[in-house]
Amino acid sequence: xxxxxxxxxxxxxxxxxxxxxxxxxxxxxxxxxxxxxxxxxxxxxxxxxxxxxxxxxxxxxxxxxxxxxxxxxxxxxxxxxxxxxxxxxxxxxxxxxxxxxxxxxxxxxxxxxxxxxxxxxxxxxxxxxxxxxxxxxxxxxxxxxxxxxxxxxxxxxxxxxxxxxxxxxxxxxxxxxxxxxxxxxxxxxxxxxxxxxxxxxxxxxxxxxxxxxxxxxxxxxxxxxxxxxxxxxxxxxxxxxxxxxxxxxxxxxxxxxxxxxxxxxxxxxxxxxxxxxxxxxxxxxxxxxxxxxxxxxxxxxxxxxxxxxxxxxxxxxxxxxxxxxxxxxxxxxxxxxxxxxxxxxxxxxxxxxxxxxxxxxxxxxxxxxxxxxxxxxxxxxxxxxxxx
Numbered sequence: 001x002x003x004x005x006x007x008x009x010x011x012x013x014x015x016x017x018x019x020x021x022x023x024x025x026x027x028x029x030x031x032x033x034x035x036x037x038x039x040x041x042x043x044x045x046x047x048x049x050x051x052x053x054x055x056x057x058x059x060x061x062x063x064x065x066x067x068x069x070x071x072x073x074x075x076x077x078x079x080x081x082x083x084x085x086x087x088x089x090x091x092x093x094x095x096x097x098x099x100x101x102x103x104x105x106x107x108x109x110x111x112x113x114x115x116x117x118x119x120x121x122x123x124x125x126x127x128x129x130x131x132x133x134x135x136x137x138x139x140x141x142x143x144x145x146x147x148x149x150x151x152x153x154x155x156x157x158x159x160x161x162x163x164x165x166x167x168x169x170x171x172x173x174x175x176x177x178x179x180x181x182x183x184x185x186x187x188x189x190x191x192x193x194x195x196x197x198x199x200x201x202x203x204x205x206x207x208x209x210x211x212x213x214x215x216x217x218x219x220x221x222x223x224x225x226x227x228x229x230x231x232x233x234x235x236x237x238x239x240x241x242x243x244x245x246x247x248x249x250x251x252x253x254x255x256x257x258x259x260x261x262x263x264x265x266x267x268x269x270x271x272x273x274x275x276x277x278x279x280x281x282x283x284x285x286x287x288x289x290x291x292x293x294x295x296x297x298x299x300x301x302x303x304x305x306x307x308x309x310x311x312x313x314x315x316x317x318x319x320x321x322x323x324x325x326x327x328x329x330x331x332x333x334x335x336x337x338x339x340x341x342x343x344x345x346x347x348x349x350x351x352x353x354x355x356x357x358x359x360x361x362x363x364x365x366x367x368x369x370x371x372x373x374x375x376x377x378x379x380x381x382x383x384x385x386x387x388x
Contacts, residue, residue: 128227133159136229139205141198144381145388161374166195167209167224169252169329169378176332180250185240192230192241194249196378206230206246208239254327254379260334261379263323267313271360272306281305281366288368290349292342305352305363308340324386326353326367326375335364337372339385348385 133156137146146159170182170193182193192208199205209224230236233243255261282301286294293301315322325334335355339348351372353364367375369388376382 127160127164127223127225130154130156132227136205136227139199139229141200141202142381158370158374161370162377163195163207163227165329165374165378166193166252170224171222172329172332173252178253180248181252183241183245183249186242187240190239190241191224192236192239192245192249194251196251206249208236208241252378255334261325262320263316263325263336265313265356265361267310269359269361270309270354271362272302272309274363277363277365278302278305281363285366288350288366288371290342293340293349304340304343307343308352309338311341312338319384321383322385324376324382324384325379326372327378328355328375329378334379335375337367337376337386340366351386 134147134154137156137159140146146162147154147156148158149155170191173179173181182191184191189211190208191211192206194204195207197205206229207227208230209228210226212223212225214221214223228235228239230239230241230246233246236243236246278298278301281289282298293304296304312323323336323338326337327333328335335353338352338354340350340352341348348369350369351367353367353372354361355364356362369386373382373386373388376386381387
């Protein structure tokens with residue numbers, strides 16, 4: 001893509017040009033993913049001789065590391081519109097940041113009207129407030145690392161992600177008519193389930209959610225939003241539930257035997273010469289890899305993965321919990337995760353997700369550590385190298 005240059009000429013859009021626009025409302029490093037993503041759209045997606053449609057209609061989400069470079073004050077409606085020196089006729093364009101808990105995690109380029117409409121839709125689909133998560137965490141019997149402190153405030157993104165994952169899990173059980181682990185109210189407008197956590201008195205924490213539907217192009221999306229704690233039978237009755245369901249509600253049927261959560265295997269049980277999955281990791285999941293692994297050749301990546309498996313098996317021989325169970329919501333079954341270390345490092349950089357298929361352990365994909373933490377936490381609190 002090109003933009004007007006001096007004397008009527010044209011020149012390609014550079015990362016520096018993109019960053020110069022961004023620095024008007026944030027302190028961006030030219031090497032961040034934010035600039036890279038925006039720059040790639042600038043030069044590959046559009047062909048007009050103007051940057052008026054640059055990033056239009058695109059929502060880009062940053063990782064926690066990226067979002068830290070955006071420093072803005074709290075704004076009304078959790079939306080900050082910043083005018084950009086771009087216009088086409090009567091249309092003026094803005095860049096919008098959306099606040100998620102305590103960080104600005106989204107970026108969109110469009111007209112003011114379109115951005116306000118998108119913000120309204122985004123707010124209506126918000127899972128819950130950070131305030132609710134903070135109050136909920138105070139009820140827990142067992143204290144875990146459910147939040148991080150940013151700017152003097154607690155960000156409960158991990159807890160929200162965990163609860164959202166449970167909502168997705170309930171939908172899967174609904175799809176296969178496994179109804180023992182959730183209950184609907186009389187009007188089918190609310191759903192409740194056990195969130196696999198204990199309150200400070202040792203009882204189960206039961207959450208109720210509103211059932212909301214949203215039209216998205218040609219399909220209807222069902223979301224569970226606005227959670228609230230069901231503390232007793234009166235709370236359940238007030239929301240239209242049969243109070244008897246509280247005693248009948250069962251935990252999620254995640255596995256049939258605890259043996260499914262213990263890894264067993266040796267190096268020869270791994271299908272290491274699986275080209276398709278190795279290619280998938282290097283080509284299609286490279287965004288989950290740390291920089292040093294993205295720069296590796298295919299052979300170097302293979303030997304690092306093999307070395308990581310060998311070391312994990314060594315550790316497993318003295319600690320049966322080292323290769324830890326994870327949970328696949330799509331497949332409704334336990335899998336396992338193995339840490340990948342940079343040579344000489346004491347903390348893992350990412351991890352492998354493995355699954356047994358026809359008596360062989362297959363390298364399904366690679367996960368970021370936070371992804372692996374949430375997937376494992378569905379079963380139980382992670383330990384050791386995954387207790388991050």
